[in-house]
Amino acid sequence: MNTILEINHLSKKYNDFTAVDDLSFSVNSGDVYGFLGQNGAGKSTTIRMMLTLIEPTSGEINIFGKPLSKNRYEILSKIGAVVERPDLYKYLTAYENLKLFAQMSNINVTHKLLMDQLDMVGLADRSDSKVKTYSQGMKQRLGIGIALVHNPDLIILDEPTNGLDPQGIADIRNLILKLSTEMGKTVIVSSHLLSEIELIANRMIVIHKGKKIVEGFVKDLLDPSKTLVEIETTDNEFAKSVLKNSAFAPMIEDKNDKLHLTINKSEISTLIKIMVESNVQIIAVTPRHSLEDYFLNLTKTA
Amino acid sequence: MWNLLQIELFKISKRPRTYIAFAAIAAIVLIFQFAFKADGESYMNLMMQNIQDNFELDKSKAINGYFMCYIILNTLLIQVPILVTLIAGDAISGEANMGTLRLLLTKPISRTQLLLVKFFASFIFTVVLLIWMAMIALFLSMAIFGVDDMLIFRAKGEESQILQITKDDILWRYFAAFGYAAIALTVIAALSILLSVFAENSIGPIVATVCIVIFFTIVSNLNVPIIDKNVKPFLFTSYLVGWKGFFYIGISDDGQPIKGSIENWGAIRNSLSILLAHIALFLGIAIVSFRKKDILS
Numbered sequence: 001m002n003t004i005l006e007i008n009h010l011s012k013k014y015n016d017f018t019a020v021d022d023l024s025f026s027v028n029s030g031d032v033y034g035f036l037g038q039n040g041a042g043k044s045t046t047i048r049m050m051l052t053l054i055e056p057t058s059g060e061i062n063i064f065g066k067p068l069s070k071n072r073y074e075i076l077s078k079i080g081a082v083v084e085r086p087d088l089y090k091y092l093t094a095y096e097n098l099k100l101f102a103q104m105s106n107i108n109v110t111h112k113l114l115m116d117q118l119d120m121v122g123l124a125d126r127s128d129s130k131v132k133t134y135s136q137g138m139k140q141r142l143g144i145g146i147a148l149v150h151n152p153d154l155i156i157l158d159e160p161t162n163g164l165d166p167q168g169i170a171d172i173r174n175l176i177l178k179l180s181t182e183m184g185k186t187v188i189v190s191s192h193l194l195s196e197i198e199l200i201a202n203r204m205i206v207i208h209k210g211k212k213i214v215e216g217f218v219k220d221l222l223d224p225s226k227t228l229v230e231i232e233t234t235d236n237e238f239a240k241s242v243l244k245n246s247a248f249a250p251m252i253e254d255k256n257d258k259l260h261l262t263i264n265k266s267e268i269s270t271l272i273k274i275m276v277e278s279n280v281q282i283i284a285v286t287p288r289h290s291l292e293d294y295f296l297n298l299t300k301t302a
Numbered sequence: 303m304w305n306l307l308q309i310e311l312f313k314i315s316k317r318p319r320t321y322i323a324f325a326a327i328a329a330i331v332l333i334f335q336f337a338f339k340a341d342g343e344s345y346m347n348l349m350m351q352n353i354q355d356n357f358e359l360d361k362s363k364a365i366n367g368y369f370m371c372y373i374i375l376n377t378l379l380i381q382v383p384i385l386v387t388l389i390a391g392d393a394i395s396g397e398a399n400m401g402t403l404r405l406l407l408t409k410p411i412s413r414t415q416l417l418l419v420k421f422f423a424s425f426i427f428t429v430v431l432l433i434w435m436a437m438i439a440l441f442l443s444m445a446i447f448g449v450d451d452m453l454i455f456r457a458k459g460e461e462s463q464i465l466q467i468t469k470d471d472i473l474w475r476y477f478a479a480f481g482y483a484a485i486a487l488t489v490i491a492a493l494s495i496l497l498s499v500f501a502e503n504s505i506g507p508i509v510a511t512v513c514i515v516i517f518f519t520i521v522s523n524l525n526v527p528i529i530d531k532n533v534k535p536f537l538f539t540s541y542l543v544g545w546k547g548f549f550y551i552g553i554s555d556d557g558q559p560i561k562g563s564i565e566n567w568g569a570i571r572n573s574l575s576i577l578l579a580h581i582a583l584f585l586g587i588a589i590v591s592f593r594k595k596d597i598l599s
Binding site: 048051052053054055072073074076077079081082083084085087088089090091092096100101103104105106143146 | 407412
């Protein structure tokens with residue numbers, strides 16, 4: 001599977017405040033990739049760096065196999081994005097807004113293309129209404145229409161269901177699923193709601209205070225039988241080398257001064273046994289329950 | 303670039319605030335024309351109270367379309383910068399305020415391109431505003447008041463001077479003056495755009511530009527030798543009224559005006575160079591700052 005987006009050791013600092021801290025992850029072609037974190041976790045900052053709105057302090061972003069910093073024009077022409085609110089020109093109609101942004105995307109803009117796009121997001125019958133008369137949900141759909149009008153390969157939607165009523169949320173969710181399943185697009189969706197990501201994404205990352213907490217397939221991470229185990233030892237490198245020679249090798253994640261593994265509860269005793277038999281000096285083994293509990297806990301303590 | 307410029311002009315044309323400037327100019331000019339039509343002679347008496355004893359003048363001929371336009375420009379070209387800032391001051395900050403800046407910058411266009419397009423659109427707005435001004439202040443005045451030789455009242459040092467320009471030697475001077483005014487007002491537009499880069503709402507850059515223009519104009523009009531020599535030459539406001547130079551006709555040794563001449567071409571060229579340098583400076587700083595700016599709006 002092709003890697004569409006690769007982020008390596010990305011950081012963004014504002015004086016003493018670190019908004020994004022050494023973040024690394026990758027998105028594959030065809031993924032609906034959930035970008036999960038509570039408000040202020042650094043999701044929007046990361047997305048803005050992916051779209052060249054913010055200059056990273058350090059790290060690199062490769063999209064479509066090329067460094068973003070050196071191929072901005074080419075890369076952005078293949079990305080469609082809605083960043084936070086879908087703010088548009090309120091004094092223009094939906095059709096005029098769409099036309100204007102389509103013309104900036106270097107494509108052949110025809111009346112049919114624009115009307116088809118408005119039809120796809122369910123706004124064809126309101127195409128001549130000024131955007132100031134639109135509801136939040138309609139603006140969001142128009143924003144997505146603008147993001148899609150140039151048929152991008154990668155779509156980035158930052159909190160697309162924010163401020164929407166239940167029907168609006170369902171509409172956006174269905175649209176994202178349609179983009180992925182019917183049109184084969186790669187979609188990155190950020191949200192602070194685990195339930196949202198669970199319904200639409202196949203892979204996800206959770207970030208907190210700018211740092212990666214966990215990344216993987218949604219079905220694995222949200223499997224109720226799985227438990228996130230946090231291990232602290234006197235020598236984590238040694239512990240890691242021991243576990244790498246065991247069946248737990250694919251589950252190991254290095255988290256600064258701790259090791260994380262997402263495993264079945266029943267496997268915890270085996271894990272401890274392997275380490276003890278290899279003379280790993282264990283300080284603590286802490287089951288963090290399921291990812292859902294862990295995420296809810298993060299949200300509660302914020 | 304042309305495509306982007308068309309988009310920008312389309313957006314400007316669709317905004318109600320764009321037309322405030324045109325309506326304001328029309329209202330002021332029409333009030334002037336009405337007042338002079340009703341009682342222009344009182345104004346001429348006031349202007350000539352010191353010299354009418356030794357100067358024979360047919361006042362009804364003196365108040366003609368050319369003279370009217372000169373009076374209107376003298377007044378309006380101080381206020382028009384404020385109208386230009388309504389558009390230019392909104393260029394980047396207005397997009398940031400609406401939230402559309404982040405959407406614009408996710409499109410495959412460079413920040414330099416976007417800023418230049420905003421600048422050219424502001425320049426075109428300024429030129430269209432001046433054409434509108436020319437239409438109603440010059441051509442409408444010519445239609446209402448007719449045409450004749452034009453008298454210019456000029457304060458030159460301690461002296462007052464009256465210059466007379468024949469009617470067949472005036473129109474080209476107006477075209478040149480409007481051209482000069484376009485450059486002068488573009489300095490204001492460039493300053494507004496520069497300030498607009500640092501703001502996230504339109505009010506800040508508009509008010510800041512107006513304050514700077516007012517402050518610099520006051521300093522430019524201070525008659526203190528040390529300021530005359532060390533400060534005024536560097537203030538763009540000292541050159542905003544340089545368009546008047548096109549009406550200061552050259553005088554021959556026997557005291558007669560020389561048709562088609564200008565008293566001091568060098569001063570006009572110098573003023574234009576300084577204004578263009580200011581445009582380049584403001585625009586250069588704006589581009590560098592905008593390219594480095596993190597878009598957080």
